[in-house]
Amino acid sequence: MExxxxxxxxxxxxxxxxxxxxGIGLRIARELxxxxxxxxxxxxxxxxxxxxxxxIENDGRKVISIPLDIRNIESVQNCFSKxxxxxxxxxxxxxxxxxxxxxxAKDINQKGWKAVIDTNLNGTFSMCQEALHSFFKESGGAIVxxxxxxxxxxxxxxxxxxxxxxxxxxxKTLSIEWAKYGVRVNAIAPGVINSSGLQTYEExxxxxxxxxxxxxxxxxxxxxxxxxxxxxxxxxxxxxxxxGTTLRVDGGESVFHPFMxxxxxxxxxxxxx
Numbered sequence: 316m317e318x319x320x321x322x323x324x325x326x327x328x329x330x331x332x333x334x335x336x337x338g339i340g341l342r343i344a345r346e347l348x349x350x351x352x353x354x355x356x357x358x359x360x361x362x363x364x365x366x367x368x369x370x371i372e373n374d375g376r377k378v379i380s381i382p383l384d385i386r387n388i389e390s391v392q393n394c395f396s397k398x399x400x401x402x403x404x405x406x407x408x409x410x411x412x413x414x415x416x417x418x419x420a421k422d423i424n425q426k427g428w429k430a431v432i433d434t435n436l437n438g439t440f441s442m443c444q445e446a447l448h449s450f451f452k453e454s455g456g457a458i459v460x461x462x463x464x465x466x467x468x469x470x471x472x473x474x475x476x477x478x479x480x481x482x483x484x485x486x487k488t489l490s491i492e493w494a495k496y497g498v499r500v501n502a503i504a505p506g507v508i509n510s511s512g513l514q515t516y517e518e519x520x521x522x523x524x525x526x527x528x529x530x531x532x533x534x535x536x537x538x539x540x541x542x543x544x545x546x547x548x549x550x551x552x553x554x555x556x557x558x559g560t561t562l563r564v565d566g567g568e569s570v571f572h573p574f575m576x577x578x579x580x581x582x583x584x585x586x587x588x
Contacts (some may be wrong), residue, residue: 316349316374317343318348318349318350318544318547318549319344319535319586319587320346320350320547321346321350321542322350322351322519322542323350323351323548324350324351324551324552325347325350325351325352325407325547326350326351326352327351328352328353328403328406328407329348329352329353329355329398329402329404329406329407330344330347330352330353330354330355330405330406330407330408330409330550331353331355331357331394331398331405331407331408331409331410331446332356332357332411333354333357333358333383333385333442334357334358334360334411334412334413334469335354335355335356335357335358335364335367335411336356336360336362336363336364336365336366336367336368336380336488337358337363337366337367338510338539339411339505339508339510339539339542339543340356340369340409340411340412340461340507341356341367341370341539342539342542342543343409343411343542343547344356344378344542344545345361345364345370345371345374345422345543346372346391346540346543346544347407347408347547347550348371348374348376348378348490348520348546348584349374349376349481350406352549353377353379353449354371354378354379354400355378355379355380355381355405356371356378356379356380356381357381357382357383357394357412358380358382358412359383359384359385359412360380360384360396361382361443364380364382365380366397367380368380370564377580378488379402380400381394381397381398383410385432385438385439386433386437386438387439388441389411391441391442391552392445392544393446393564394445395445395446395449395450397480398449398450399449400582401474402579403448404454405446405450405451405456406450406454406455406456406457407456407457407458407459407550408442408443408446408456408457408459409458409459409461409481409546410442410457410459410460411461411474412436412438413434413439413461413478413491414430414431414434414435414437415431415435415472415474415475416431417471418474418523419470420470420473422459423473423474426439427474428474429476430527431472431474431475432474432478434478434484435475435482436477436478436481436485437479438440438477439460439482439485440485442491442502443458443460443485445575446458447493447496447498447524448554450488450537451493451496451497451498451574454497454499454580455498455547456497456498457498457499457500457501457550458486458489458498458499459499459501459502459503459546459550460482460483460485460486460500460501460502460503460562461473461502461503462479462480462482462483462502462503462504463475463476463478463479463504463505464481464505464506464507464563464565464569465477465479465480465504465566466504466563467568467569468484479504480535481544482502482559483502483504486500486501486502486559486561490559491510491559492551492566497559498554498557499549499554499558500559501549501554501557501558501559501560501561501562502561502562503542503546503549503561503562503563503564503567504546504561504562504563504565505535505537505542506527506531506536506563506564506565506566506568506569507518507527507528507531507536507537507565507568508536508537508539508541508542508555508564509536509537509538509539510539512585513521513581525540527568529577529578530563530568530571530576531566531567531568532566532567532568532570532571532577532583533567533580534577534578534583534584535564535566535583535584535585537564537585538587539563539588540585540587540588541585542564542588544587545562545564547560548562549562553570566583577584
């Protein structure tokens, strides 16, 4: 497992990663486990959980999996109860689980809108609150919320754009309210990432995503490893003075300007993939 961080950086730490069975969540979990952390994967899908566990065990690391539906408060509470039972402690929470579907705002029905808001915003809040009451209030901790590039609106994704914007504001609020408990709360806003999650979308949306590299200052899509690297930085001792902020991992996507459009240069290829 490739990593830019020193070995055993997270030795003695326990990290819970929601949506940890695949994609960005799994990459974060793999790096944390490689660096000594005890990782707990949580997901609604038993199949994805099993695949995630298999991947980390193939890395030669130990891993725990817990079924979790972040939209259901009883499931959230049960997750933290199982962590107390199996591990006894938790120091890190990565809120990576989420879900959405491409649609113009005019076509989103109430059921679809509420489902996405409930997952991405309400579910994230429930996880944060339960982590505080179960562990962080007594011993401190670190939370990283994975959101999205919401800065210029989110066409075809109005529901998730609204939810992720709410999480971005929630991140700031919790960082203020929970600082007295020794809890740091930050967020990461990935741009278009070449992740396994892209495969959940149908054409032509998937082709449109691939075209996004033409409007990126690096001339390419991001990698799961680059998001994971940013996440680990925010969790590391090097970020102890950082809280309430959102780190954009988007290759300049959010600052693209039509007066100076991106041009091909091929100089910013990923170091880690």
